[in-house]
Amino acid sequence: MNDSFITLDNLAIGYGNVPVFSNISLSIARGSFTAILGSNGSGKSTLLKTLLGIQPPLAGHIHFPKSNDDSAVFGYVPQTIQFDPLYLLTGFDVALMGVYQRIGPGRFVSKAERTFVYECLRATDAEKFSTKQFSDLSGGQKQRVLIARALAVKSNVLVLDEPTAGVDAAATHSLMEFISQIHEERKLTILLVTHDLPLVRKHVQQIIWLHQGKLLTGTVAELLTPERMAEIFEMEMN
């Protein structure tokens, strides 16, 4: 659990030339379950996008394992609100996109890959949504399809951007139980952006807390104590 899998070295993140957060130096352990916390606009999603290569870093470096057998393969689970309902895609169509990395341009998806996508949908209990319109699914159902898509990538790092946003309490509980379960079973490294502290307390091991340009890292036991929480919230209020 303690070997460093992803290392951020003096990273500055932001858009254009405007930094949102600077001097980020931390390590994410292999197989860890890490939550990224912080108030709105603190840079959580920007950090995630920079890790995924969607947004280039303004300064600093991100180090991944050098060996090909051991490389970090990201499975990205974005917020469901970003998807345009105009696209007439079924749950299966969306999950199928996960295998596109392994299929060259202009080539068709093989039967074996399709079967694998069905297996991923089954693993996330989303097989029943495979023929339904993705835009018609509820928030929790969409998240399961998107996690299936991330598994179809054959990822070893699952990156979830506020997966429980807009999801009701029962579905949130079920979804988080499921994420914890696949974390255990598949030994995935999980990075989760959330605002939900009770969920973090229950499921997460490590915390990265971004606030007011300062970075706090530690375990749940270290950071979610009443004293530290009061200190953090007081700093945010100020």
Added chain:
Amino acid sequence: MDTLREIFAPDFLLRNSLYISVLIGVACPLVGVFLVLRRLVFMGVALPQISSTGVAVSLSIPMWFGILQPEHAASIEHALAFTGSIVFSLAAVLTLAFLERRGRGSPEGRLGTAYAVATAISILLLSKNRYAEVGWLDLLKGEIITVSTFDLTLTAFVLGLVLAVLGLFQKELLLVSFDRAMAITLGKNVVFWDVLLYLLIGLTVSMAVLSVGPLVAFGFLLIPALIAHSFARNMRQFAFIASAIGGASAVIGFWIAYRWDYPVGPTDVALLGVGYAIGICAVKTRNLLGHRKKALVS
């Protein structure tokens, strides 16, 4: 029926016009599907107009500078028009796409301005070039009468190429359009795929404008796709229904225009408009019946 038999006869005088209408009718909606999905409907309006301005500019400039005399223009006007249309379409589509990617300003404002300015330039050029006036007016009105076999072959080749590329790379184009962030994490070169899609849109618009004019090009690009979206259940159906509506409208529109002596282009677009209205009514009726059925069950 006699008129239908006549227009489908192999020796029909205007057969090239019919064939080119059907080609545009079948191909444009397939590109239009991406315009609708990417919410670029205004681009579908502005691009044909910009493309026709390219035709006007390319034909006017050589005459202004005395390089080309009006009496010799006919021999190379198609080459000039083709070049002007392609250059303006591709330059416009790439510029608009670049500005959209930067995400600053109002895309609708840019497209609206581009449309208005392109229309104004076309009219200004028309007013100062008496030689081209008649031909351009036909183009703007959508008169599809004189289509040479060379034009038909060129259009068929270019549109065939566009459809082949769309079909071959549809999974990449769809992924980049639907979930750009995911495409980047999968290592896809999203800029390349965006540029390819915009090139295909630009090529299709150019060929459609040269063949049937900006009004008909716009009609076939967007209206079939908008109708099809209400009835399709998946992307394959969406593309197939849009293309079928475009092809059928081209044939029926040509038949109506020939039978009652109307200009073909506006007839096609008016027919698509009727189809759109019928489509909306059908969707409303379907939704109403669905609600009633649900109410009865509950």
